[in-house]
Amino acid sequence: MTFFQHLLIIIGLIAASAFFSCAEIALASARKIRLQQLVETGNARAQQVLNLQNQPGNFFTVIQVALNAIAIMGGILGEQAISPYIESALSHIFGQRAGLDQISFIISFVSVTSLFILFADLMPKRLAMTYPEQVAMWIVRPILVCLALLKPIVVMYDGIASALFKLLNIQTTREDAITFDDVSAIVDAGAASGALHRQEQHLIENVFELDTRTVTFAMTPRENIIYLRLQDDEDTLKAKITEFPHSRFLVCDDLIDQVIGYVESKDILKRTLNHQPISLHRELQVKNVLAIPDTLTLSELLERFKVTNQDLAFILNEYALVVGIVTLNDVMKTLMGDLVSPFIEEQIVKRDDCSWLVDGVTPIEDVRRALAIDQFPHEANYETIAGFMMYQLKRIPKRTDWVEFAGYKFEVVDIDNYRIDQLLVSKLSS
Structure with missing residues (x-):
């Protein structure tokens, strides 16, 4: 054969090797979620790719048989095709000298190998890794044809491989469960x-x-609850509503732990404008309020609100004491942050590259994310950064108390009636 014919054969082998290299990466890297979306739009090729992925042994066998066969043929034909021509060219330049055959062999070997590495391996695989779904759908039908033609070989090799995996008790089915970390x-x-x-x-x-945070993350704590007492007279009720213009108020029988229900401010306002008497015993309608445990998650609370058609609840601990109240709006603020409440002060304020001011009631998850800390010690024992300080100090903190952890110094800078109001977090120098 002529040099041109040999060159065409090598180009054909490189093209075939590039195709199978591309197919190997694309079929393995194509994302099932993306393919399922394409199937829902009526893409038949995406369904064929999914079918192949469910039986990876079949297409891997075809690809490996083809790649190995092409590599052997390329090694045999490449040296024989190019080496004589290189030797002839070298003899014209340097004359007949000893060792020209070895030099021409090395040059032909390096040349053919380089062509296969570059055009049959690196470039196709990088292309398939960049566009796995598109490439997989482009090559799936030729692969199915190869699979049909080489079925006896595929069954034999795949059967032997499966038997060996089973003998070694190795799981070969890929788990596609998507976790929160994913x-x-x-x-x-x-x-x-x-x-x-x-x-x-x-x-x-x-x-x-929402599935991991409890209702205490979004609640208004007990000490901040403004409630009305059945024993309050009309002037007291008006004074409370004037000073604290909330839309709803809990109604309690003297103590906050004896919740009766709630009333809406608009009902009181309506009676006030009409110069009608106001009394929680008679005139005003005290509505039932939802009671929930403090162990309920925010996701479960949303479901409870949906079932009961309510959007206000008071929270009880295991001793039946009120620890706070929570509304649907509180959950939405926790979920969407400043997207719905752009004027709410941030709980974590970055002062500079090495220090932060942190509100004491900030959830420990938010602190961990802001400071890039993997885990706080014994997180199950507390929910906020204030709880972390109390757990570490083993006592009620006071101003200037500090704790060092994970390369940070957590210092109490403000206390409000035994409650940690604010901390200064500083990054320790290495």
Whole structure:
């Protein structure tokens, strides 16, 4: 054969090897979620790719048989095709000298190998890794044809491999369960690439945290609850509503732990404007209020609100004491942050590159995320950064108390009636 014919054979082998290399990476890397979305739009090729992925042994066998056969043929034909021509060219330049055959062999070997590495391996695989779904759908039908033609060989090799895996008790079925960590990694990658804004990233993460955060994260704590007493006279009721213009108030029988229900401010206002008497015993309608345990998650609370058609609840601990109240709006603020409440003061304020001011009631998950801390010690024992300080100090903290952890110094800077109001978190120098 002529040099041109040999060259065509090598180009054909490189093209075939490139195709199978591309197919190997694309079929293995194509994301099932993306393919399922394409199937729902009526894409038949996406369904064929999914079918192949469900039986990876079949297409891997075809690809490996083809790649190995092409590599052997390329090694045999490549040296024989190019080496004589290189030797002839070298003899014209340097004359007949000893060792020209070895030199021409090395040059032909390196040349053919380089062509296969570059055009049959590196470039196709990088292309398939960049566009796995598109490439997989492009090559799936030729692979199915090869699978049909080589079926006896595929059955034999795949059967032997499966038997060996079974003998060694090795699981070969890929688990495609998606965890929160998987979604979080995708969201972080989207934020890093600019596809997601910072607020959108936090929103998605907060949605998944609804199942792990309890209602105490979103509640108004006991000490901040303004409630009405059955024993209050008309002037006291008006004074409370004037000073604290809330839309609803809990109604209690003398003590906050004896909740009767709630009333709406608009009902009191309506009677006041009409110069009608106001009394929690008679005139005003005290409505039933939902009672929930403090162990309920925010996700479960949303379901409870939906079932009961209510959007206000008071929270009880295991001793039947009221620890706080929570509304549907509180859950939405926790979920969406400053997207719905842009004027709410942030719980974590960055002062500079090495220090932060943190509100004492800030959830420990938010602190961990803001400071890039993997885990706080014994997190099951507390829910807020104030709880972390109390757990570490083993006593009620006072101003200037501090704790060092994970390369940070947590210092109490403000106390309000035994409650940690604010901390200063400083990064320790290495």
